[in-house]
Amino acid sequence: MLILMEENYEALSREAARMVANAVRRKPDVRLGFATGSTPLGLYRALVRLHREEGLDFACVVSFNLDEYIGLPADHPQSFHSYMRRNLFDHINVRKENVHIPDGNWTGKCIEYCAHYETLIARASGIDLQILGVGKEGHIGFNEPTSSLASRTRPKTLTYQTTQDNRADFAPNEQPPEAAITMGIGTILEARRILLLASGAAKAKAVALAVEGPITASVSASALQLHRDTTLLLDREAASELRHRDYYQRVVETTRKLNPERLW
Numbered sequence: 001m002l003i004l005m006e007e008n009y010e011a012l013s014r015e016a017a018r019m020v021a022n023a024v025r026r027k028p029d030v031r032l033g034f035a036t037g038s039t040p041l042g043l044y045r046a047l048v049r050l051h052r053e054e055g056l057d058f059a060c061v062v063s064f065n066l067d068e069y070i071g072l073p074a075d076h077p078q079s080f081h082s083y084m085r086r087n088l089f090d091h092i093n094v095r096k097e098n099v100h101i102p103d104g105n106w107t108g109k110c111i112e113y114c115a116h117y118e119t120l121i122a123r124a125s126g127i128d129l130q131i132l133g134v135g136k137e138g139h140i141g142f143n144e145p146t147s148s149l150a151s152r153t154r155p156k157t158l159t160y161q162t163t164q165d166n167r168a169d170f171a172p173n174e175q176p177p178e179a180a181i182t183m184g185i186g187t188i189l190e191a192r193r194i195l196l197l198a199s200g201a202a203k204a205k206a207v208a209l210a211v212e213g214p215i216t217a218s219v220s221a222s223a224l225q226l227h228r229d230t231t232l233l234l235d236r237e238a239a240s241e242l243r244h245r246d247y248y249q250r251v252v253e254t255t256r257k258l259n260p261e262r263l264w
Helices: 009-026 041-054 080-087 110-123 160-167 185-189 201-212 220-226 245-258
Strands: 002-006 031-034 062-065 067-069 129-132 154-157 179-182 193-198 230-235
Touching: 002 009, 002 245, 009 031, 009 041, 009 129, 009 193, 009 230, 041 080, 062 110, 067 080, 110 154, 110 179, 185 220, 193 201, 193 220, 201 220, 201 230, 220 230
Parallel strands: 002 230, 031 062, 031 129, 129 193, 193 230
Antiparallel strands: 067 179, 154 179
């Protein structure tokens, strides 16, 4: 696990965009795993800017999103379909047939649909680069506490804390979704590279647990310690509770000398 620290959110977003853009340039048909939430917004804005100003080409990129709410129409403003169109897909030249987002309104059996989503990822030869955020409780995707570290794409009941956190995004008379389809931890760990973004003091405890705590189903992000090529890109506040920041910086400096490809 490589820990990169930037001064603030703006610098973090620029660096994340540089990394993703390099992945696209090196492999035009790269398979990207996308996340939603507030943290990746700066990354997506920067990618749109690179597309418009430098011609970053997404024509052959294939994407898979981590999750989607169950029971929320795709055109609902708070659906992740809407989020991705609004913040990225409507502004770049990605092909619609190359975009995959879980269907939270599948009319058949949800378990069968989730198996189908796994098959789509496998047919695409897997995900080359998975982008992640991290929840305040240390979860990735909707892999809430107690999720199996071997879990696959599946329906997941959301915790009370998650539904309360989501309530502000919905109208006062609207009930936030209580379940979602999410890639499992096992699915995420099969990505060839993983880039986790975290910003702000509210994420500092989750980051510390994920990096320096035990590997546990109570903190699904801790499973990233098992992955062979995970990079955490943090701003100063998100890194504030890490006990070994100086050591992580020395690791980066050594990596820059001995294995610069690891730094994208």
